[in-house]
Amino acid sequence: MKEIAVLGAGSWGTALSLVLADNGHKVRLWSHRKEQADEINQTHQNLKYLDVTLPSNIVAYSDVESCISGVKAIVIVVPTKAIREMCKQLNKSIEPSIPIIHASKGIEPVSLKRVSQMISEELDDYKYEDIVVLSGPSHAEEVALRHPTTVTVASLNSEHAKLAQDLFINESFRVYTSSDVLGIELGGALKNIIALGAGISDGLGYGDNAKAALMTRGLAEIARLGTKLGANPLSFLGLSGVGDLIVTCTSVHSRNWRAGNLLGKGHKLEDVLKEMGMVVEGVRTVKAAYQYAKEENVEMPITEGIYQVLFEGKKPNEVVEQLMNRSKREEMNDIAHLLYERYAR
Known part of the structure; x- marks a missing residue:
């Protein structure tokens, strides 16, 4: 049994706290709002985010320094836009030897930094190689109900990855390990763009044909950009790639x-x-991916179309027409081609 700090009391942070609590750990759940921390401690509920009863071994805090004092691991689950500020607060009292696991999915616009990169930049004396990312198809609502869920933890430090696996794995929450931090983070972030597109398609009244095409070609876009940046193409066929894409789009x-x-x-x-x-x-990630595609000269027409809807005022049906009328081409399974290029030659 260990004392673990979970920083971020939204739905996902609360769900992960439940997993850790089920495994017998003492969980310190941090919220930036004192009234939310008080509600959790007094009622054992966090009703704005999840309609479940929280066990007594989850205790809420609103002071970061008190929350992380003496813990054996820190799990960061705040929105990507809050990552840097969160780390600045941690810098005041964190011990460099404490393993850090993050479960936030996104890319910072302008800098194009992934969450692990932002954490390592902001934390003094903490190596990028030691950070662990947790990602995969995992709706908080279902995790909280103990429905079967599988995720991946990735780190260049295999011991830290195994520690994270041991902390979280149980009979309803299965955890795999990986060393492809880049691929696992990009898959988790970029699928949110395609999920926006899937929602738009459904909102327009299109059916399963359209959504299947969107998801398939969306995965191709994710793989093209990811492998261009150095990720393992196999990661996009795994839990944080196609797995997370399916659950988020449907x-x-x-x-x-x-x-x-x-x-x-x-x-x-x-x-x-x-x-x-x-x-x-996904809204924030669209900006970053659109910029990435331009800078890396990677073709991402779905991402570009969603960017036009979000930030240039283009109507969704016009973007669909634009995508359907692109120039004729031969279909190539991008991931299969990338795998061939990497492994068969």
Whole structure:
């Protein structure tokens, strides 16, 4: 049994706290709002995010320094836009030897940094190689109900990856390990873009044919960019690639799908985000991926189309027409081609 700090009391942070608590660990769940921490401690509930009862071995904090004092591991689960500020607070009292696991999915616009890169930049005396990322098809609502879930933890430090695996794995939450931090993070971040597109497609009233095509070609875009940046193409066929893509594009639990669905029905982006009331990581990631595609000269027509809907005022049906009328070409399974290039020659 270990004391673990989970930083971020949203739905995902709360769900991961439940997994750790089920495994017998003492969990310190940090919230940036004192009233939320008080609610959790007094009622054993976090109703804004998850309608479940929290066990007594989850205790909420609103002070970061107290939350991380003496813990054996830190799990960061705040939105990507809050990562740098979170790390600046940690710098005041963190011990460099404490393993850090993050479960946030996104890419920082402009800098194009992944979450692990942002963490290593902001934390003094902490190596990028030691950070662990947790990702995969895992809706918080289902994890909290102990429905079978599988995820991947990735780190260049195999001992830290195995530690994370041991902390989280149980009969309803299966954990695999990987060394491809780049691929696991990119898969988890970029699938949110395609989920926005899937929601838009459903909002427009299109059927399964359209969504299947969107997901398939969307995975090709993710793989093209990911392998160009150095990721292992096999990662995009795994849990944090095609697995996460499926669950995020097809479920009403997905914030990105729900946001896209409203956009497809004609709502404006600012109204959608206000109605959601929670962070929609895909919106921010679209900016970063669009910039990445331009800088790396990678063809990403779906990403470009969604960017046009979100930030240039283009109507969703116009983007669909634009995609359907692209120049004729031979279909090539991008991932199969990338695997051939990497392994068969």
